Amino acid sequence: MQAAVHLVLVALLGTGYGVRVHTTLPSAILALFAILALLALSDVEHRRSIRPSAVIQVFFLFTILLDLPRLRTQWLLDQPPLIPALLSVTLGLRIVLLSVESLQKWKHSTLPPEATAPEYRQGVLGRTFFTWLNPLFFAGYKRDLGMEDLFQIDDDLKGKKLYARLLKQWKLGKHPRLSPH
Secondary structure, three states: OHHHHHHHHHHHHHOOOOOOOOOHHHHHHHHHHHHHHHHHHHHHHHHHOOOOOHHHHHHHHHHHHHHHHHHHHHHHOOOOOHHHHHHHHHHHHHHHHHHHHHOOOHHHOOOOHHHOOHHHHOOHHHHHOOHHHHHHHHHHHHOOOOHHHOOOOOHHHOHHHHHHHHHHHHHOOOOOOOOOO
16 A cells, blocks of 8 residues: 555656655655555565564654654645655554554464564564553553462573583583682
8 A cells, every 4th residue: 555655656756746846756666665665574474573673663654754844844845745655644544554564473473382482573663661560560450460370481591501601601610709808
């Protein structure tokens, strides 16, 4: 849908519709190519990862923030409202796509939920704002938490593995310094 709106924008700007500067048409063409590349990247990312795509989320976040002044300027120019309206539609679509891309796609995974910690299934926004901890906070608000309420920890952080690594290093004679002497 967003590619179609960008295609219409390129067609309108290519025919001289609306207020133009020498970078207007190349900018619209680059935006169209970026959206088409994003479609291909999205397909690859969704097949190969259990977490939302960080690249796509950052792209949408920055394009939303950087398009706000452009959209304001387009609405303030003395021109027919079709171009600013199409740019408003693309901004709205990007906000929706950012929201959709931020959702967990765990339901589509073949791994059992116990196989990975919830933080590994989060995208950029979820990891930034620690939203994966919300279920734990809500459970802790309702009742006292027990060991069964806590998330699985990474295998590399489990005590047995760390103890085995320490014992191996100890046997090799590489004793960690326990005191500053």
